[in-house]
Amino acid sequence: MGRDQWKAALHNPVGAVAAGLLVLLAILAIVAPLLWGDAAEETDPAALSQGSTAEHPLGTDALGRDIMLRVLVATRYSLGLALLATAICVVVGVLLGVLPAVLGRRAGRLVTGTVNLAVAFPGLLLALFFAVIFGVGARGAVLAIGLAGAPSFARLVQTNVAAVSGRDFVAAARVAGVGRFRLIVRHLLPNVGEPLVVNATVLAGGALLAFAGLSFLGLGVQPPAYDWGRLLGEGLDRIYINPAAALAPGVAVVVAGLAFTLLGESIAQVVGVRAVRRRRPPEGTASAAAPAAPAQGDGSAVLVADDLRVGFPAPGGWTHPVDGVSLTVRRGETVGIVGESGSGKSLTALAAAQLAPDDAHVTAARLEVAGAEPRGRPEAEVRELLGTKVAMVFQDPMTSFNPSMRVGAQLAEVTRVHEGQGRRAALARAVDRLRTVRVPAPERRARQYPHEFSGGMRQRAMIAMGLMSTPELIIADEPTTALDVTVQRQVLRLLKDVQSDTGAAVVLISHDIAVVAQVCERVVVMYAGRVVEELPVGQLGAAAHPYTRALLASVPDLATNRERPLATIPGRPPDPADRPEGCAFAPRCGFADDACRVRPSLAAAGSVPGQRAACWHPRTQPLDLALDALDTAGGRA
Numbered sequence: 001m002g003r004d005q006w007k008a009a010l011h012n013p014v015g016a017v018a019a020g021l022l023v024l025l026a027i028l029a030i031v032a033p034l035l036w037g038d039a040a041e042e043t044d045p046a047a048l049s050q051g052s053t054a055e056h057p058l059g060t061d062a063l064g065r066d067i068m069l070r071v072l073v074a075t076r077y078s079l080g081l082a083l084l085a086t087a088i089c090v091v092v093g094v095l096l097g098v099l100p101a102v103l104g105r106r107a108g109r110l111v112t113g114t115v116n117l118a119v120a121f122p123g124l125l126l127a128l129f130f131a132v133i134f135g136v137g138a139r140g141a142v143l144a145i146g147l148a149g150a151p152s153f154a155r156l157v158q159t160n161v162a163a164v165s166g167r168d169f170v171a172a173a174r175v176a177g178v179g180r181f182r183l184i185v186r187h188l189l190p191n192v193g194e195p196l197v198v199n200a201t202v203l204a205g206g207a208l209l210a211f212a213g214l215s216f217l218g219l220g221v222q223p224p225a226y227d228w229g230r231l232l233g234e235g236l237d238r239i240y241i242n243p244a245a246a247l248a249p250g251v252a253v254v255v256a257g258l259a260f261t262l263l264g265e266s267i268a269q270v271v272g273v274r275a276v277r278r279r280r281p282p283e284g285t286a287s288a289a290a291p292a293a294p295a296q297g298d299g300s301a302v303l304v305a306d307d308l309r310v311g312f313p314a315p316g317g318w319t320h321p322v323d324g325v326s327l328t329v330r331r332g333e334t335v336g337i338v339g340e341s342g343s344g345k346s347l348t349a350l351a352a353a354q355l356a357p358d359d360a361h362v363t364a365a366r367l368e369v370a371g372a373e374p375r376g377r378p379e380a381e382v383r384e385l386l387g388t389k390v391a392m393v394f395q396d397p398m399t400s401f402n403p404s405m406r407v408g409a410q411l412a413e414v415t416r417v418h419e420g421q422g423r424r425a426a427l428a429r430a431v432d433r434l435r436t437v438r439v440p441a442p443e444r445r446a447r448q449y450p451h452e453f454s455g456g457m458r459q460r461a462m463i464a465m466g467l468m469s470t471p472e473l474i475i476a477d478e479p480t481t482a483l484d485v486t487v488q489r490q491v492l493r494l495l496k497d498v499q500s501d502t503g504a505a506v507v508l509i510s511h512d513i514a515v516v517a518q519v520c521e522r523v524v525v526m527y528a529g530r531v532v533e534e535l536p537v538g539q540l541g542a543a544a545h546p547y548t549r550a551l552l553a554s555v556p557d558l559a560t561n562r563e564r565p566l567a568t569i570p571g572r573p574p575d576p577a578d579r580p581e582g583c584a585f586a587p588r589c590g591f592a593d594d595a596c597r598v599r600p601s602l603a604a605a606g607s608v609p610g611q612r613a614a615c616w617h618p619r620t621q622p623l624d625l626a627l628d629a630l631d632t633a634g635g636r637a
Ligand SMILES: Nc1ncnc2c1ncn2[C@@H]1O[C@H](COP(=O)(O)OP(=O)(O)OP(=O)(O)O)[C@@H](O)[C@H]1O
Pocket: 279, 280, 312, 321, 322, 339, 340, 341, 342, 343, 344, 345, 346, 347, 348, 357, 511, 576
């Protein structure tokens, strides 16, 4: 929470009163035992079990001790025990909450299941159960209350961590090779801190009440020690003789409990509930990988995927949104992957970068990144490989950065992790890379947080992050979708410049064939999880697959007749779970016939070298393309 948010919470009248009360209680907890500790222990045989008198405003107990002083002195013990129990609850809750993100899929599920089971039991019941196990007394009660509250806190942590771990900046940190522990401490926990702080405050109020309850039942603090719950129990025996003896500790418990709870609620109101994009289910952590195939380094290729399949469990079996993609990207090449939404473009790239969702099952006859086979390697080696050789640029520049870290520090993290570079040197390189991607005033910008950057500048900074080491492959997944047209062009230009300066290969994913044509040399067209055509961008006019031709026909240009509706592709892409036999495009294709009931394989087609299409009826008639509208890389060359 920022200083402004704390201020806003305290400006709220309820928050201000609650905070004032807590300050008062804290002062009492410090000074009361020092000032009145001895007096509260003094017995007075002449004033046993008295009601209110001038000397003892709230009366005396059975041994003649002053009840008011005892209530005041008990503040320290009562608050101390409640805070200790809250601390146990928070520590155990955070540990249990982040474990599923650290452990493997099975162990993670076991922890999540156990936490869910424990949450199903009422907290008080759990507290009583633990109190019996740990034994009567203050120590047992602290452990009991702390552990009883831990499952619900753990669930809160799990939910928040799962929500945040689906965001792009976590994927970026993973692809940068940040280890699990650092990922949790630097990227996950700081971004779920606010709801946890709010909840811990409310929890402290609950712990105070629970303590009073246990002590009242005789399971908590034991004589001669005393807390408010114990005083309440003693006072209740004589409530008809001296009601104040029971009311005073009762009021103290309620007031302190309310102060904690109301402060928590006020903070919650100010902080609000952060809407965090969820991209994956919380359970499980590791993606299943096919057995390692022997590496057969192809010197000129930085990405080789052969028969790549990505499956997800579905009712009645598995669905494969990526179904046998074969793709090779050579050093220094810029390849565009295009296709409608849901065609499997992102999943293909994520699977290649070992970032497929946790529940995905990834198989491939061959998968090589930067000349190495990542599957079957120790995790540290994969992190090293991806962190130094692969850079990812994601669609939404807002979610690509950790909002709680300065931009410079995030960039520097890459070389600090991989090259063990010192803080200063890494920051200097971060500033240099920001300058490379033409971020103005890079020294100042490096000290800023992501929200202080504009969208286009954030995307440049993301590219700079990829350049912190010397990547051989840059995967840019719809990097310009969230940007306006002018900034879009600048970012695409930058990608192209970076490619020619560093010699890295670029894979640009887009649903817009015009965007791909601006930057790439080769285009790979995907439909329903398969590659249907690939060809040089400069030869788009020779596209052979009816789907590629339909995509090209739907690009408007300056000569497009505005009176007539734009060409569209009739129908919708099939659901991966319900893909038709044979050619998946056949139901939308004007040339389909019985032959298309058999799945066509990707084979050489047309007259253009390097052109391949998966079609039984490849078109040969050249397309009349307005290449100036497409602004092709090949056309400019
Ligand atoms: N975690 C998941 N669980 C189940 N199915 C998924 C999951 N992630 C993706 N899919 C399926 O994979 C399909 C392809 O997703 P992908 O994100 O690769 O598409 P895309 O071509 O990149 O589309 P877009 O341009 O909309 O991002 C989706 O339509 C969806 O059905």
